Amino acid sequence: MSKGDRAQDKRDRRRRDRSGASHALRRPPASYGDKSNRVVYVACEGSRTEPDYISLLNKTYGRDKSFRLKYCHPGHGNGLDPVETVQQTLKEAGPEDEKWALFDRDADDNRDRKIPDAMRLAADRGVQVALSHPSFELWLLLHFQHWTSQEHGHDEKVKDRLRRHRDAKGFKDYDKASGDRGKGLNDERGNALLGRETTAVRNARKLVKACPSGRCSADRIGKIQPIPAKGGEKYAEWTERTGHAAGCDPLKRDPSTDVWRLLASLGLGTVVEGRG
DSSP states (O other): OOHHHHHHHHHHHHHHHHHHHHHHHOOOGGGOSOOTTEEEEEEESSSSHHHHHHHHHIIIIIHHHTEEEEEOOOSSSSOOOHHHHHHHHHHHSOTTSEEEEEEEOOGGGOOTTHHHHHHHHHHHHTOEEEEEESOHHHHHHTTTOOOOOOOTTOOHHHHHHHHHOTTOTTOTTTTTSSGGGTTOOOHHHHHHHTTOHHHHHHHHHHHHHTOTTSOOOGGGOOSOOOOOTTOOOOHHHHHHTTTSOTTOOGGGOOSEEOHHHHHHHTTOSOSSOOOO
16 A cells, blocks of 8 residues: 555545544434423424414424424425325434324325324334324314314314304415415414414313213323334324224224324423313
8 A cells, every 4th residue: 555545544534433423422302301402303294284383383382392393394295195194204203203293084085094004103113193083174173162073084064163263363264265375374373373272182182082982081191201212112002192092993083183192292281281
């Protein structure tokens, strides 16, 4: 080896050593004891309303509650199916990071097979799921009123009630107007939701107890904890995190929404919660 080659070899080793040290020191956010910069990765089936809601929570409560919801953007605006939603979370988050996937029952696109597949994948890979039956709009409506009508996966009645509710300011043309006024949560709509989180959580908890299976209750849930970094859980154990019984069919949880669990995990809407 020539003198020049030996010098180059030393430089290459130094670069490799520095690179290796850098990677060795890198730690996932969840491994730090300091929760002041808690990051939660969230993927959504919808491309507009859910991301807007995540942004609203970050902007309004993130600093005071010391969290940041990291939206896992798929790189397009076409939306995702339930399995793709879970996969998108896994693509962006590390094994020890907190991970959530939000998707709907929505009978209009024949997803009966994909929802159970998505939930089993989530259980296996340590992802929390917030399933809304029939749709995320039920969660929005629960900020203003309770809702018990079974819609069998169709959400037009839910959206119609949301548009007509006197306290749902700005929602009159929800999903009817074009552009930002369509399904977005602009300032007026966002302001109508803010401060009603406790009502929404309480109403959503009631729906768990009213689940058609007759064996479910949010009472069985204590503090909403992240799934341990060791990885996934048995499906039955994972299901019980939602308050639903181990054998409860998610396709029959009509109506219901698990978005309340995401908020409760962030300390929102939980004024020493009365059991419901």
